[in-house]
Amino acid sequence: MSRSGFVGVRRADRWVEEDGDTSVGRILVRRLEREATPETLAQPAPQIMQCAIGQGDVGHSGRALRHLRGRPEARVDMDRHEAVREPRDPYGVVFLHRLIVPLVASLALLLTPASAAAAGEPSGYEYFHTYAEVKAQIEDTVAAHPGIARPFTLGTSYEGRPIWGLKISDNVATDESEPEVFVVAQVHANERASGEMALYLIDLLVDGYGSDSRITDIVSSREIWIVPMANPDGAEYDMSDGVFRNWRKNRQPIPGSSYVGIDLNRQFGFKWNCCGGGSNKPSSPKYRGPEPWYAPETRAYRDFILSRIVGGQQQIEIALSLHAQGRMVLWPYGYTKKDHPRTMRYDDWRAFVALGKKLAALNGYRPRQTSDLYIVDGDEGDWAYHSQGIFAFAFELAPGNPQRMYPTLAQIQADQARNRPALLLLLEAADCPYAAVGAALAAKRCS
Numbered sequence: 001m002s003r004s005g006f007v008g009v010r011r012a013d014r015w016v017e018e019d020g021d022t023s024v025g026r027i028l029v030r031r032l033e034r035e036a037t038p039e040t041l042a043q044p045a046p047q048i049m050q051c052a053i054g055q056g057d058v059g060h061s062g063r064a065l066r067h068l069r070g071r072p073e074a075r076v077d078m079d080r081h082e083a084v085r086e087p088r089d090p091y092g093v094v095f096l097h098r099l100i101v102p103l104v105a106s107l108a109l110l111l112t113p114a115s116a117a118a119a120g121e122p123s124g125y126e127y128f129h130t131y132a133e134v135k136a137q138i139e140d141t142v143a144a145h146p147g148i149a150r151p152f153t154l155g156t157s158y159e160g161r162p163i164w165g166l167k168i169s170d171n172v173a174t175d176e177s178e179p180e181v182f183v184v185a186q187v188h189a190n191e192r193a194s195g196e197m198a199l200y201l202i203d204l205l206v207d208g209y210g211s212d213s214r215i216t217d218i219v220s221s222r223e224i225w226i227v228p229m230a231n232p233d234g235a236e237y238d239m240s241d242g243v244f245r246n247w248r249k250n251r252q253p254i255p256g257s258s259y260v261g262i263d264l265n266r267q268f269g270f271k272w273n274c275c276g277g278g279s280n281k282p283s284s285p286k287y288r289g290p291e292p293w294y295a296p297e298t299r300a301y302r303d304f305i306l307s308r309i310v311g312g313q314q315q316i317e318i319a320l321s322l323h324a325q326g327r328m329v330l331w332p333y334g335y336t337k338k339d340h341p342r343t344m345r346y347d348d349w350r351a352f353v354a355l356g357k358k359l360a361a362l363n364g365y366r367p368r369q370t371s372d373l374y375i376v377d378g379d380e381g382d383w384a385y386h387s388q389g390i391f392a393f394a395f396e397l398a399p400g401n402p403q404r405m406y407p408t409l410a411q412i413q414a415d416q417a418r419n420r421p422a423l424l425l426l427l428e429a430a431d432c433p434y435a436a437v438g439a440a441l442a443a444k445r446c447s
């Protein structure tokens with residue numbers, strides 16, 4: 001990943017101050033990506049570059065970085081970095097992904113051996129789940145609770161990884177006539193708290209079944225499909241060789257480009273590329289792909305949802321996509337600012353708003369239509385609602401501090417505890433989401 005003449009940085013953090021509409025990066029270089037070679041050491045000392053991250057897509061703006069600090073001073077290669085902050089970006093304040101260190105900046109850092117990096121989680125962050133650990137947790141859960149837990153796969157990722165999920169229900173081997181809920185996480189690879197929340201929900205349900213009457217009722221009366229890591233290739237890359245890479249997209253090569261990766265949540269086939277809610281640049285973290293459904297991961301997502309049409313009826317009543325971060329409860333649409341355009345039934349909109357507000361009251365988040373945040377087109381929830389009539393919500397979980405995408409274990413656990421009642425309510429609501437509006441609408445729509 002590093003260019004000749006430079007050594008890539010393993011990890012950088014302590015990042016971003018707000019300065020009006022400009023965010024100023026502060027970077028503390030932690031580790032080097034690879035050891036210096038005679039060739040790289042022979043390069044002249046690069047100048048310290050400066051950049052400001054302001055309005056728009058800074059990936060190609062060439063705007064100078066300012067106030068870049070650290071020991072040693074690092075510079076950011078604006079042509080190559082993968083993660084940008086955009087105004088009002090809830091994913092937010094990502095730290096720059098491609099960092100370049102002047103070689104002569106610090107002999108001490110150059111002596112840091114690259115071989116010290118371990119595979120998987122960075123040191124001190126072992127609580128984050130790797131792909132293998134997600135799979136192992138699913139297998140362990142099935143072994144411990146075979147009557148209510150059963151593995152499935154959404155499909156296969158670009159690099160060939162099965163996208164594992166867990167069905168939870170009583171009589172789990174039987175396709176019963178029960179309302180279904182689909183919970184999906186880590187569509188965005190670096191939103192690691194989302195995967196942890198999905199695993200928390202699995203534990204909550206299987207551990208509570210038989211001991212907590214509310215959870216027992218939910219498991220007995222719903223069929224719940226949980227996919228903790230919908231983008232396993234990206235997730236593995238995001239946390240590999242013992243470093244965080246802040247990687248959002250999948251890992252699919254882009255034809256005609258040297259860039260890799262598509263934003264899976266700009267890939268869905270409803271209103272794809274309609275409204276400027278993604279990027280056409282393969283370098284962008286929000287690259288929508290050359291066409292809808294181009295990424296195997298989004299096709300797998302779609303095909304699984306479509307596979308739940310039984311007897312002409314979509315069985316999934318509610319979907320929850322877990323993202324991070326921003327403390328928000330979101331509902332469709334993302335592609336338009338209109339509350340309920342002709343593509344949304346008025347009664348459905350009322351149910352989205354009423355249920356969204358109830359959920360937000362429980363987890364302390366802010367209830368909003370997705371487009372209140374910013375326009376998103378090719379969005380998973382927009383497609384799931386429009387194509388399948390699914391009440392598709394998204395939670396933007398709490399940010400970490402100081403690393404927004406990589407919260408501490410205590411921060412993750414606090415957010416999980418805050419979300420417990422909201423998650424249970426959402427599962428309960430699957431029998432009639434309209435009931436959140438009131439008995440009259442429930443009688444009209446669900447009887």
Ligand SMILES: [Zn+2]
Binds near residue numbers: 187322323
């Ligand atoms: Zn996301």
